[in-house]
Amino acid sequence: MRTKFDKEFKKKAVELSYARGSSSEIADELGIDRALLYRWRKEFKEYDNNSFPGHGNPKMTDLEQENARLQKELRDAKMERNILKKAISIFSVSDGKSTNL
Secondary structure, three states: OOOOOOHHHHHHHHHHHHHHOOHHHHHHHHOOOHHHHHHHHHHHHHHHHHOOOOOOOOOOOHHHHHHHHHHHHHHHHHHHHHHHHHHHHHHHHHHOOOOOO
């Protein structure tokens, strides 16, 4: 069975490896594979605090996260607009004010 490490452990391991300068020593002390620590360092260097999202969540830079948030906001606004359009057409027909007779 594979050992799972939480985000804090990974971040501390990476910080410790930079502070001490020897990734191999730190990996041995922590009982993890050296390649794993190198991968964590690479991910932390690329994504910084957005590293190690866990549970299959994608790693994203701050800009990518903002873009995803704005895209979701746009989808929600479009959905609300479409609902309001349908509601207006339903109420217009029931009022007898519809021009689509």
